[in-house]
Amino acid sequence: MKILVTGGAGFIGSNFIHYLFKKHSDYEIINLDSLTYCGNLENLKTIEDNPNYEFIKGDICDSGLVDQVVKDVDAIVHFAAESHVDRSILNATPFVRTNVLGTTNLLDAAQKHKKRFHYISTDEVFGSLGSQGYFKENSHYDPHSPYSASKAAGDHLVRAYFHTHRLPITITNCSNNYGPYQFPEKLIPLFVTNLLEKKKVPLYGEGLNVRDWLYVEDHCQAIDLVLHQGKIGETYCVGGNEEKTNLEITHKILEILGLGTEMIERVPDRKGHDQRYAIDASKIKKELGWEPEHKFEEALLKTVKWYQNNEEWWQRIKNKEYLNYYQKQYQEKK
Numbered sequence: 133m134k135i136l137v138t139g140g141a142g143f144i145g146s147n148f149i150h151y152l153f154k155k156h157s158d159y160e161i162i163n164l165d166s167l168t169y170c171g172n173l174e175n176l177k178t179i180e181d182n183p184n185y186e187f188i189k190g191d192i193c194d195s196g197l198v199d200q201v202v203k204d205v206d207a208i209v210h211f212a213a214e215s216h217v218d219r220s221i222l223n224a225t226p227f228v229r230t231n232v233l234g235t236t237n238l239l240d241a242a243q244k245h246k247k248r249f250h251y252i253s254t255d256e257v258f259g260s261l262g263s264q265g266y267f268k269e270n271s272h273y274d275p276h277s278p279y280s281a282s283k284a285a286g287d288h289l290v291r292a293y294f295h296t297h298r299l300p301i302t303i304t305n306c307s308n309n310y311g312p313y314q315f316p317e318k319l320i321p322l323f324v325t326n327l328l329e330k331k332k333v334p335l336y337g338e339g340l341n342v343r344d345w346l347y348v349e350d351h352c353q354a355i356d357l358v359l360h361q362g363k364i365g366e367t368y369c370v371g372g373n374e375e376k377t378n379l380e381i382t383h384k385i386l387e388i389l390g391l392g393t394e395m396i397e398r399v400p401d402r403k404g405h406d407q408r409y410a411i412d413a414s415k416i417k418k419e420l421g422w423e424p425e426h427k428f429e430e431a432l433l434k435t436v437k438w439y440q441n442n443e444e445w446w447q448r449i450k451n452k453e454y455l456n457y458y459q460k461q462y463q464e465k466k
């Protein structure tokens with residue numbers, strides 16, 4: 133099988149490519165990625181010489197290129213996106229461009245060449261929960277940030293191509309991933325790497341917002357299952373059943389690193405900050421037999437160790453000017 137992975141140089145995409153090669157060593161994989169600020173080919177160093185792997189530097193908004201690449205594959209697994217909520221608060225335009233127009237471009241090529249299409253989406257499209265309840269496949273859409281609105285547009289477009297053109301699609305909506313190769317702007321890698329540098333960690337508001345945490349390898353396994361066995365036209369919600377407040381996460385990381393709460397810096401809250409996300413993953417469990425294999429405590433420990441052992445990887449990223457510029461802009465705007 134020949135698979136086009138878009139955004140394969142990012143966090144989940146690169147983990148997925150590693151996962152696919154381990155699980156299906158005979159598969160051919162094309163990675164189409166424009167290498168934005170968070171695309172990093174170092175994530176794929178160990179497989180770059182694999183004859184079954186090809187990297188193409190390119191933009192999913194480039195319709196000529198996308199058409200050429202899609203023509204030769206059996207299936208598309210679409211990760212490429214602008215993925216960080218805080219950045220979408222500062223400037224929504226790149227989110228609409230890649231997440232909406234780029235996705236439409238891929239759908240057009242998939243439709244023209246009649247290819248299987250799997251779209252990686254997020255639980256954020258469903259909005260925010262109170263203290264009770266879970267997001268399910270039939271939860272109503274209520275995205276709150278420019279990021280989640282652009283991802284929701286993607287979900288609707290993917291479904292529209294199924295209903296209108298009978299394009300063989302599936303969608304997964306998953307919760308917060310963590311693990312190796314995550315860009316250090318997101319909560320866990322930002323806090324771990326700050327603390328490794330003996331810098332304080334910027335906790336938004338009271339730190340009481342809740343996220344469900346899913347180890348990235350468990351997510352990759354779910355995508356692989358849906359790609360091969362999922363019912364065409366259907367959506368599957370994927371979550372780790374590991375709800376934690378941001379404060380709890382922060383305390384756990386501090387404990388692992390033997391540091392105290394004086395390393396927490398309370399900063400103004402994110403604008404429009406969603407209170408709680410939680411997923412009912414019973415459909416994928418029941419229909420496809422998926423179960424998350426990693427428990428939060430041990431997988432967080434493993435993740436922290438990965439950042440401890442791969443300091444060169446994140447130091448190179450963290451020292452780049454754009455990250456400092458972005459962090460400064462965001463703090464100023466708040």
Ligand code: NAD
Nearest residue numbers: 139141142143144166167168171191192212213215308309
């Ligand atoms: P990421 O930001 O780490 O990686 C995104 C990748 O897409 C990068 O390699 C980037 O270079 C590439 N890219 C961006 N714009 C592109 C374009 N126009 N053309 C080609 N490549 C482009 O993101 P991630 O955290 O790995 O997320 C991957 C997908 O999973 C996204 O669609 C995101 O919405 C979804 N998702 C992420 C999470 C999470 O917790 N990280 C949870 C749910 C869903």
Ligand code: DAU
Nearest residue numbers: 215216217254255256307308317318319334335336341378
């Ligand atoms: O739920 C899935 C989503 O998870 C994905 O769709 C997104 O691509 C991904 O970025 C992630 O979004 P979040 O906004 O939940 O992740 P983030 O790591 O940015 O923030 C997690 C929580 O931590 C959130 O409540 C905000 C808080 N936070 C985050 C940062 C970066 C802080 O308190 N301080 C911070 O510096």
